[in-house]
Amino acid sequence: MICKYLFLTFILHIDLYDASQMVQVDRPRGVSLTKKVLYDPAKEFTCFDGSQTIQFQFVNDDYCDCNDGSDEPGTSACPNGSFHCTNAGYRPQNIPSSRVNDGICDCCDGTDEWKTPTACANTCMELRRAALEENKKKMEESSKGFALRQEYAKTGQAKKLERQEKVKELQQELAQIQLLEDTLKTEKEAIEIQETAAIDEHKRIAxxxxxxxxxxxxxxxxxxxxxxxxxxxxxxxxxxxxxxxxxxxxxxxxxxxxxxxxxxxxxxxxxxxxxxxxxxxxxxxxxxxxxxxxxxEEQETPAEDQIQxxxxxxxxxxxxLLEEPEEEDQDQDEEDEDSDEEYDDEHEYDEDGEYREPPVLRKETDTSNSGEPYDEITQNLVNQANEARSKFQEAQTKKKNLENEVESLNKALELDFGPDEGYQALQFQCFELLTMEYKYKLCPYDKATQSPKNGGSETVLGRWGSWSGPPENIYAKMMYENGITCWNGPARSTEVVIRCGMEHKLLSVDEPSRCAYKYEFATPCACTQVDPNALPRDEL
Ligand SMILES: [Ca+2]
Ligand SMILES: [Ca+2]
Ligand SMILES: [Ca+2]
Ligand SMILES: [Ca+2]
Missing domain, CATH: 1.10.238.10 (EF-hand)
Structure with missing residues (x-):
């Protein structure tokens, strides 16, 4: 509604100009309505810069009296003068006075070529129609874009809620798995005490x-x-x-x-x-x-090609004979190492609560110590302990996965998707623009990149930093920072200027200064319902 209203006032504004038909008789040629009061035929004329005061008859006498050219608004006598054309129906214009009567139509109302009134046709109404058409198109686009934006906003808000709900849900799950993990840890430790004792006893006997x-x-x-x-x-x-x-x-x-x-x-x-x-x-x-x-029979069989x-x-x-006792010693050492490892494993969990790589499970039947298989009771304890360890590890892994999921959800929830969450639509998407040499890519909330068109490695021009528009509209620009460092220079960065458009589209890429890139990106997410700046009312 507001939009329609603005549009109407905009038309009325133009109609007003049109209806007045700008009576030019009551002010000197080339003077704008606002400056009319400065040209009073009943008084002497003072140059705008105050340098001189001259008789009014010397205004527009085709002789430059004022240094600032203000006495010749309607002729080309002063090199620095300015001619105002009313351009009734279209936008008023100020042109350098050198263009007055130069044979070229500069003003759409043709008033700059006043010496030959027939030289220029009045094209202001034509321009006005075209401008109105253009405005209408822009407004329609903006309106359609805004409708799309509202859809994106709806989706974005739903997504946010969904993520928030999911986090809550996962946190409950996490609390449960934590309880389970604690229980399983206690069980594991209890059975491991028995297991260790049984294995130690087994070793001692062996x-x-x-x-x-x-x-x-x-x-x-x-x-x-x-x-x-x-x-x-x-x-x-x-x-x-x-x-x-x-x-x-x-x-x-x-x-x-x-x-x-x-x-x-x-x-x-x-x-x-x-x-x-x-x-x-x-x-x-x-x-x-x-x-x-x-x-x-105890002799080592000599190798076929070896005659001893x-x-x-x-x-x-x-x-x-010499080696025999040494081998026994080695076995003894290995045994000791084995038992050390087991001891260490248990203590990795005892010391602090921090997650560590799960230890390698003991063999189902550990006969490496002495070649002596465990007795049934010991083997049962080892089996039970293995199962307890495996259950505990399973819980740990599940917990870790849940934590990771919560972390990535929270990261997404921390992102600023705009006041209405509409920009959520851009997450996990990439948009490309091909130039003569390069393929540029924008992956919103992730990175901006450049890669040679004919294949080759990708150069990161910046990673998502923040919205960086002016305070009145921070969503007008995005900043991607800390890209690949330029040789002997700064890290690449990319500023993305956001415009309203009917679709998400990377419009242009520029490198205004070394290693600082500028993208222009259109998206419905930037369309507003009422944006007086989008209507070039003042220009008409
Ligand atoms: Ca003069
Ligand atoms: Ca001209
Ligand atoms: Ca003897
Ligand atoms: Ca000796």
Missing amino acids: EEKQQKIAHEENLRKGAEAFSEMDVDKDGSLTIPELLSHPELDPDTSDGIFTEEEALTILQAGSVDMAVFMDTVWGAINETFRTNIPPPM DGSEQEREADRE
Whole structure:
């Protein structure tokens, strides 16, 4: 309604001009109605700049008297003068007085060519009709755009509500999942205490068993070593018998295994098996090397292309014997590491509430420790603990996902979609403009980019910053900042000037100063129902 009213007054305004037909007789030629009072034929004329006062007859006498040209409004006598054409029916105009009577029609009412009144036809009414038509079209467009805007606004407001509702809903869900997570954590921790205890016990038993085996193995080897060294099989190991094992030489620097050295090992002239096991074997079991080749079936099968002689086989066998205890040690180390890891995992959750990458689940059947499978009770506890961990992790993941969803919804809710939420329509959309060289893109609320038309990487000209129009209408411009930095220059930025249009459209792109781009973008979201500035009333 207001819109219609304005339109009517606009027509009336023009009609008024039209009806008056601008009686020009009562003011000097080239003088506007507003300046009429300054030209009083009954008085002397004072130049506008006050420099001179002249008789009124010298006004428009085709001789320039005033420095500012004010005495010759209707002739071309003054170089700096100005001629006013009324252009009744259309917009009044001021032209440089040099264009008066220059043979070219400058004013639509033809008054600038007054010396030859027939030279210029009055085209003001034609222009007026065209302007009115143009105005009407603009108003219709604006009106249609505004109708679209109202649709967008409706959608935008609904979307906002929807997002707000969704956030509420998710927050309730989050509260529930938090409770569930707490419960599952407690359950997990409770079962893990039992699990850890059972696994520790399992390990302890396994270790004991292994130690026992190792001990027995050591005794067996000791006994074997004794009987090997006791060459004459008299049940007594003597110094000469010991000397047949040069690897036992405690000091090889002298190049010989002496009887004295053998004596320091045996601590007696001879020892029986019992004394040997008690006092000697422990000191030499690391260095002792058997001279007896191992039985055939224990020998490592030589590689097909490798033919080994006896001595090499012996060394091979020796190496195996040497490596055996080391391997056991390694197993022991691994076991310790495993248990450390488990301990750490549990503590990652105990220390702080912060979310961390979920630990790798323990194997369903953990036999890596000792090759010894868990007993049924332990295995059951491990299974239960695995399930508890998995449930807890599931809850954690769900919580994390919900949190992410809430975060992105809140981010969207923080965006300024205009006073009526209409600009929501532009979110998640991109608009392109092709120029000779480039493809420019505007993705509102995201970024502005440029990429070579013929393919190539995209240059970010700015990321969504804020609305940046003047205080009276901040929605007149958008600012995209912190784009890719120019070589040796600032970060690229893009200002987007928003206009009312029948559709969302990137109209033009310019780079007014280096690395500072300017887009012109049309959208119904910028159309207003009543916008006096959109009607060029003053111009007519
Ligand atoms: Ca004059
Ligand atoms: Ca002219
Ligand atoms: Ca002997
Ligand atoms: Ca020696």
